[in-house]
Amino acid sequence: MSEQKPAYRGRVKYDDKTARKYQVRKEGKHNAEMRMVDRAFALVPKTHRVLDVPCGGGRVTVHLAKKGYAISSADLSDSMIAITRETVAKNKFNITVEKQDIENLTFNERHFDTIISFRLFHHFPNPEIRQRAVTALCRVARKYVALSYFSPASMTSVKRKVRAALGGKKSEKHATPLKEVESYFAKAGFKLVKDFAQLPLIHTMHLALFERVGESKP
Ligand SMILES: C[S@@+](CC[C@H](N)C(=O)[O-])C[C@H]1O[C@@H](n2cnc3c(N)ncnc32)[C@H](O)[C@@H]1O
Numbered sequence: 242m243s244e245q246k247p248a249y250r251g252r253v254k255y256d257d258k259t260a261r262k263y264q265v266r267k268e269g270k271h272n273a274e275m276r277m278v279d280r281a282f283a284l285v286p287k288t289h290r291v292l293d294v295p296c297g298g299g300r301v302t303v304h305l306a307k308k309g310y311a312i313s314s315a316d317l318s319d320s321m322i323a324i325t326r327e328t329v330a331k332n333k334f335n336i337t338v339e340k341q342d343i344e345n346l347t348f349n350e351r352h353f354d355t356i357i358s359f360r361l362f363h364h365f366p367n368p369e370i371r372q373r374a375v376t377a378l379c380r381v382a383r384k385y386v387a388l389s390y391f392s393p394a395s396m397t398s399v400k401r402k403v404r405a406a407l408g409g410k411k412s413e414k415h416a417t418p419l420k421e422v423e424s425y426f427a428k429a430g431f432k433l434v435k436d437f438a439q440l441p442l443i444h445t446m447h448l449a450l451f452e453r454v455g456e457s458k459p
Contacts, residue, residue, distance in 0.1 A: 251364030299325030379429035
């Protein structure tokens, strides 16, 4: 990728080497994250057409495809897209994986019933990018958006803050209060259905499910 000054490192970080490295994940951590996805998707009908963006190497894509969702995937990194395509083929699913920028999705309005955006929002360094991404997701989602974010109300976040205050390395990961996340969605016409914590008050990772205001169909 040839961007000169990316607004955040996560935008350009995933070249072939980094993308491959990202696939090696601790099993316990992966399972805990997928349990959180399952808790949110317990509210999402199996008939929903789902978009996974960013799909990374496709672990959420495959997890949801195995549950029977009709899923499409997208990411900005060519290396990640290649890995998802391999993963999808290995699992014998027929899933479209395409290159998209979450800040400017090119799908038609309400093209998907539900969108999941997992493990990217905490990379966004400022409110402008956060709002742009949420607005793009909400434009393309007919009913639900499930968005992961890092909560400041957690031991992990407090530890990161203390470390930075004591002169340690400043984290590139940004915690955002739920109220702030809700305000981005409110501007895009969505309201919170439920917030799921990976491990309440201990772990920073949350997944919040939002729904379009006034949408009556399931
Ligand atoms: C930490 S990975 C998470 C991937 C996947 N959701 C998972 O949990 O395994 C973050 C992903 O965001 C992608 N990404 C970064 N900026 C993006 C953007 N503006 N639009 C779409 N994808 C982006 C990266 O290429 C990377 O694959």
